[in-house]
Amino acid sequence: MDKAELKQAIADGLRCQSCYELATDIHRPDAQQGYIKGNMVPLCVPCHQAIHGNEAKLSDLKLLTRLYYEQQGSRKRIANRVRAYGALDIPVPMAESALDDTKAMEETLKRYVIQLLKGNGIYNAWLKHVTGIGPMLGASLISEMGSAERFRCVSSLWHYAGMHVVEGEAPRRKRGQKANWNAALRMTCWKVASQFVKTNGCLGRQLYDQYKNYYIERDGPEPKWQPHNRALRRVAKDFLRCLWAAWMQAENLPVTEARKGTWPMPGDWIDGKR
Secondary structure, eight states, rough: OOOHHHHHHHHHOOOOOOTSSSSOEEEEEGGGGOOOOOOEEOOOHHHHHHTOOOOOHHHHHHHHHHHHHHHHHHHHHHHHHHHHHHHOOOOTTTHHHHHHHHHHHHHHHHHHHHHHHHGOHHHHEEEEEEEEHHHHHHHHHHHOOOSSSSSSSHHHHHHHHTTTTTBBBBBOTTSSSOOSOOHHHHHHHHHHHHHHSSSSSHHHHHHHHHHHHHHHHHHOOOSSSSSSHHHHHHHHHHHHHHHHHHHHTTTTTSSSSSTOOOOOOGGGGGOOOO
16 A cells, blocks of 8 residues: 555544554654655554654643543433432433443543553653553543642642642632632542552552541541541542652652652552552
């Protein structure tokens, strides 16, 4: 297939050689050879970027990740509604078809996100190796943070994620006022901590158990604040600190707050080792 034929095939819906998504570009496997008839391969944009080590636009990653979670929320609401009507023996025409459509859209969005993560530095260097962190949580963390360099210290990141403290308590958004933190990142942090709790044997679960027992022993059987939520919050803050440090290190930037002796360190999250 020559160059013109390959371009026409892409226009007709040819699939990427790497991931089988729709191809949008062609590539020469050996750039030194120049163009040789037959050595052109079809690729989608993320796979082409991954070959050259380029990171996808964070705006694209953020959009697709947020769309995924919105679609997931819609699917759950539909499922709950169908379940409620079923308990009342009320038929819901086309319900299964609607659920199948939402699931298919979720899977499509997830595939696109995974492709965009192929060339992402911090995801490949650290996040994908952390037990309990999947591609969607990783993509949400990366896209909502933007970069590690924008935060001069981990306290700034905690504030941006809504994990700071106001008058000794977690901040709450007041009606009629705009929150001064990233609500999407804050929700992602809670999802991350909750996922650690569900993943037996990982470091996040070990930290959660440790913190929860500490709060129960310190505050007694009827604490003012639930030890479960307080433990989740501390796990999320520990994880954000290590993510920030690992990201700074991956970009060869100075790290000021992950000193020797601090625990946990970024490497401790890999396979739950301590």
